[in-house]
Amino acid sequence: MSSVPRPMPVLEGLTAAFYGHLRRRELRFQRCSACGEWRHPPRARCRSCGSEQWQWETSTGRGRVFSWTTVHQPIHPAFADVPYAVLVVEMDEGVRMIGGLAGLEPSGLALDLPVVATFDPIDEMLTLVRFTPGR
Numbered sequence: 460m461s462s463v464p465r466p467m468p469v470l471e472g473l474t475a476a477f478y479g480h481l482r483r484r485e486l487r488f489q490r491c492s493a494c495g496e497w498r499h500p501p502r503a504r505c506r507s508c509g510s511e512q513w514q515w516e517t518s519t520g521r522g523r524v525f526s527w528t529t530v531h532q533p534i535h536p537a538f539a540d541v542p543y544a545v546l547v548v549e550m551d552e553g554v555r556m557i558g559g560l561a562g563l564e565p566s567g568l569a570l571d572l573p574v575v576a577t578f579d580p581i582d583e584m585l586t587l588v589r590f591t592p593g594r
């Protein structure tokens with residue numbers, strides 16, 4: 460673990476609400492109340508029907524690897540523990556989200572690999588999602 464403080468996300472508005480759910484170990488995405496479409500990252504209006512009516516709904520936490528990148532060269536001293544992978548996961552709800560990898564070396568990744576979201580508490584304010592193989 461590096462002694463350099465890690466850069467933190469700005470937690471405000473809908474982003475703060477999203478991370479608030481993660482802090483309680485709940486993965487929730489917005490879902491349009493008018494047409495039912497799930498969306499992520501958080502935004503005010505449905506891109507399908509334009510409705511501003513929505514609610515947070517709980518994800519299954521399950522998805523498949525859509526893409527990833529493996530970092531070999533640290534771009535910040537707080538993330539010097541390389542190599543590590545950053546995944547884009549297509550969730551069962553249809554949204555895509557970015558998360559880290561847990562329980563697998565980056566060399567073991569494959570497209571469409573089934574993964575499950577796990578929660579990685581960083582501090583009292585921030586919990587991140589990491590994906591681990593499984594259904």
Ligand SMILES: [Zn+2]
Nearest residue numbers: 491494505508
């Ligand atoms: Zn809609």
